[in-house]
Amino acid sequence: MPSPVRRLAGALHRRPGLRLAALLCAPMAWLTLAYLGSLTVLLLSAFWTTNDFTSNIEYVWNTANFTQLVSDPLYRAVALRTLAIAVGVTVLDAVLALPMAFYLARVARSATRRLLLVAVTTPLWAGYLVKVYAWWVLLSHGGVLDWLGGTPGFGVPAVVVTLAYLWLPYMLLPLYAALAQLPASYLEASADLGARPWATLRTVVLPIVKPALLAGSVFTFSLSLGDYLTVQIVGGTTQMIGNVIADNVTLNLPLAAAVSCVPVLLVVGYLLAVRRTGALESL
């Protein structure tokens, strides 16, 4: 008579369906209960309202929050500003990361490359708040930039620069990986066929690193889209969607929930659009 463990192992071995179910049930249960469940609670609460006088939630189904969201020009301005900042950060990071990744992957010698990779990844571990704080120190009046000749102060430029700084390694690393895997023969073939470096870059390199560029942009775009702490610290009076949500959480949760749908729709839409290119596989 085989032991119960061996019998269970045998059953799992013979039936792949059972094995799959056993492997999937715990992670899916966690994500469905803890995460999708939470998101559902949040979405449902967007259809309730808060009493203006008592600040109590009234559990009556209505779409007042969404109507307010669409009709109030303030929300439209904040949403557009947020989108512009997220796109700006993504473009800035792509422009900064491409030459660095190219140098690391294709120009630097292997000993230098190892050293540079360490140098690039180490600041990634320093922590979100530490890095935002560092920029607060740099940008503040009486700070280093002021001493060097003038600080832009706290506002939208400070937010874009700080966010681009925060997420740069997330753009750099996928680009580096893609460029390092690029077969050298492609570049040689392109050169043999008479393409100048610039043409090779545009017609050979960029199409191949496109999935990596998009993978990096998933991070830079969605992380910027939802940020509110960086804006609080270096944004001055600037508001992004995240700030509107954060400001309403305690006093008007239904409104905060309705506003949350904006970044959720944007990010999910972006993920679905990017998924077709295979970018999510290289995350």
Add this chain to the structure above:
Amino acid sequence: MHLSRGARAALRLATAAGLAVLYLPLLVVLVNSFNASRSFAWPPTGLTLRWWSAAWQEAGVRDALWTSVRAGLGATAVALVLGTMAAFAATRHRFFGRQTVSFLLILPIALPGIVTGIALNAAFRTVLTPLGIGFGLFTVVVGHATFCIVVVFNNVSARLRRLPTSSEDASADLGAHTFQTFWYVTLPAVRGALFAGALLAFALSFDEIVVTTFTAGPGTQTLPLWIFANLARPNQGPVVDVVASALILLSALPVYLAHRMSEERDPAPRTRQARLP
């Protein structure tokens, strides 16, 4: 691609400038933690070690650090188990909805932290609070684990995709059952990926502030929450500088560990190849 001397120089310059931008702000914080004046002033008027000893003696910092470590360990443990199970399911099986599973795994980290945070907050309040489970370390661990699963999943899946199933088949042919094969053959082969995933999960949890804000009770303070609470207090400036500097210096540790892991992992394929006829 044959690059001209000028193009190479331009690329080298861009890389050097990029690195300078990456390090300059961190360097300023580091120098500032030794700044003798209490109120922030650049350039420093003199250098002192007294803020470092003041920070060391601050109980709030030590308590927050300990809370962060416990939350990180808890979230990492949950993420390791669930992420590994999901990785095995997604790489070793073909099934309907596989894309949906990976999408569901990415979602908690792709959606803005504030949405994840307030969703968990609303759910905990409606479900857990009536059951008598209050906000605290437990809810923080649940929140962190939710977005840490994906990093373990990514690392382990990447390793599993490259791992041929032949050694597992051989193990089964030699009479080992599913669990023995997992324990003696598969687990040692994915150990490096598990470690890398755990390291990333812990770092992610240790650094998280937004989800923590909405899932920690009033009595639970992690290190990022402590830093944020003290950013606004002018007389705490030097201590915040020291804590930030300590974290900057500590960031070399995971890089070193990851480097050691990759050195340990590199020779393995070579030896395996050498043994094959």
